[in-house]
Amino acid sequence: MIDKTELERVINEALEGTKMYLVTLKVSKDNIIDVALDSDEDITIDDCVAVNDAVLAAFDRDKGEDYELTVGSYGITSPLLLPRQYRKNVGYEVEVLTADGRKLKGVLADADDEGFVLSMSVKKTLEGKKRPELVEEQERFNYSDIKQTKNIIKI
Numbered sequence: 001m002i003d004k005t006e007l008e009r010v011i012n013e014a015l016e017g018t019k020m021y022l023v024t025l026k027v028s029k030d031n032i033i034d035v036a037l038d039s040d041e042d043i044t045i046d047d048c049v050a051v052n053d054a055v056l057a058a059f060d061r062d063k064g065e066d067y068e069l070t071v072g073s074y075g076i077t078s079p080l081l082l083p084r085q086y087r088k089n090v091g092y093e094v095e096v097l098t099a100d101g102r103k104l105k106g107v108l109a110d111a112d113d114e115g116f117v118l119s120m121s122v123k124k125t126l127e128g129k130k131r132p133e134l135v136e137e138q139e140r141f142n143y144s145d146i147k148q149t150k151n152i153i154k155i
Contacts, residue, residue, distance in 0.1 A: 014054035031067035043073040086111035115142040
């Protein structure tokens with residue numbers, strides 16, 4: 001089986017000096033390797049090919065184990081996993097599923113290495129008012145308190 005630690009090292013080395021970063025790396029027991037990359041900018045097919053070529057050069061199929069390799073960009077509809085992805089998406093609308101089961105929608109207002117701030121429109125009855133009004137509220141979350149965060153795509 002392919003050494004996942006060595007594979008991760010090779011991929012990260014290939015990404016040095018670029019704005020790309022590794023999001024997920026999966027290696028099955030059948031040596032099926034799936035690499036998902038993200039970037040602070042766009043990822044091109046050529047970017048994925050360059051990482052693919054680096055892996056092929058480091059893990060020669062003729063001299064070692066055979067494997068299947070897929071290198072691609074992390075999908076826009078996939079959940080955010082890394083703090084860097086949260087920072088990249090500040091200002092965009094997201095849907096958050098908390099560990100305690102709450103499903104929230106709002107704008108990602110801020111993000112750092114420990115967590116993020118979600119700005120939400122909430123209906124509240126204000127003092128002196130008869131009807132509830134929409135009020136902007138912000139709530140801070142630690143990444144450990146979140147099951148999933150996904151971008152909301154509007155067409």
